[in-house]
Amino acid sequence: MKKVLLTASLFMFYNCAVTAQTTLRHAPEGFDTPRPQTAKGVIDTIQYPSKTVGATRRALVYLPPGYSPQKQYPVLYLLHGIGGDEFEWLHGGQPQVILDNLYADHKLADMIVVMPNGRAMKDDRATGDIMARDKVEAFATFEKDLLQDLIPFIEQQYPALKDREHRAIAGLSMGGGQSLNFGLGNLDQFAWVGAFSAAPNTKSPELLVPDPAKAKQQLKLLFLSCGDGDRLITFTSRTHEYLDQHQVPHIYYIEPGVHDFKVWKNGLYLYSQFLFKPVDTAAYKKYSTL
Numbered sequence: 001m002k003k004v005l006l007t008a009s010l011f012m013f014y015n016c017a018v019t020a021q022t023t024l025r026h027a028p029e030g031f032d033t034p035r036p037q038t039a040k041g042v043i044d045t046i047q048y049p050s051k052t053v054g055a056t057r058r059a060l061v062y063l064p065p066g067y068s069p070q071k072q073y074p075v076l077y078l079l080h081g082i083g084g085d086e087f088e089w090l091h092g093g094q095p096q097v098i099l100d101n102l103y104a105d106h107k108l109a110d111m112i113v114v115m116p117n118g119r120a121m122k123d124d125r126a127t128g129d130i131m132a133r134d135k136v137e138a139f140a141t142f143e144k145d146l147l148q149d150l151i152p153f154i155e156q157q158y159p160a161l162k163d164r165e166h167r168a169i170a171g172l173s174m175g176g177g178q179s180l181n182f183g184l185g186n187l188d189q190f191a192w193v194g195a196f197s198a199a200p201n202t203k204s205p206e207l208l209v210p211d212p213a214k215a216k217q218q219l220k221l222l223f224l225s226c227g228d229g230d231r232l233i234t235f236t237s238r239t240h241e242y243l244d245q246h247q248v249p250h251i252y253y254i255e256p257g258v259h260d261f262k263v264w265k266n267g268l269y270l271y272s273q274f275l276f277k278p279v280d281t282a283a284y285k286k287y288s289t290l
């Protein structure tokens with residue numbers, strides 16, 4: 001009997017320990033494979049007037065399975081990288097497949113996902129010299145386009161919840177830098193901030209988080225991920241070190257990988273599951289991988 005109890009308690013202890021550690025494990029195989037039988041979200045193409053750019057601009061909008069205009073939804077703004085546009089996530093990452101599968105597994109809060117074009121200039125295509133100064137600067141200009149043009153449009157066209165706790169931002173590379181710059185720079189607008197392989201446009205930590213106590217109080221989630229073989233990893237690691245020094249809870253998820261969609265898809269898979277749910281920011285450290 002004693003032996004049975006010991007075995008049972010060991011089994012339970014092992015399970016608890018494993019559960020705590022695997023809460024934020026790498027996406028399982030098949031997470032990005034379409035399942036024929038499951039409900040699918042819908043992708044809209046929208047056009048919005050931008051005073052910032054002086055043009056009509058395009059974005060994609062993912063509406064979750066079971067979407068109803070009678071309900072109200074939080075919104076995630078999901079941003080692309082320097083070589084992409086509003087289609088980069090769709091073509092390279094198929095986020096709708098990842099999200100549909102998470103919904104099928106009841107792992108995701110209902111949300112609208114907006115994929116904008118983060119190069120806020122008249123010709124916003126990723127053609128020619130994508131590193132040209134005006135094109136890189138347009139990624140900074142997008143802060144104004146996002147806050148003053150796109151978000152108000154989305155909140156007028158869709159049944160969106162309009163407070164900071166129901167608004168999230170995340171992105172890959174240049175879009176990761178934008179998410180940190182715009183999210184942490186506008187904590188009155190965003191409570192959930194994620195950056196996958198943040199690029200050199202990421203502001204220095206002191207500029208990103210000048211008031212760590214305020215950030216700590218305002219943030220629901222700050223999520224940083226990067227591949228360990230990514231030559232841009234310093235923009236993530238220096239941010240993490242500053243946040244640690246100033247006791248701002250965050251997830252620092254380093255995985256085997258480089259600067260590509262394998263890491264970014266996993267970033268979306270992990271980050272999205274936290275969104276718009278009750279949080280335990282004190283537990284974020286245990287999810288971090290070093």
Ligand code: FER
Nearest residue numbers: 081082083136173174199200
């Ligand atoms: C740079 C290297 C990479 C840079 C931007 C990037 C603006 C962005 C990469 C990406 O978005 O994938 O020097 O400077």
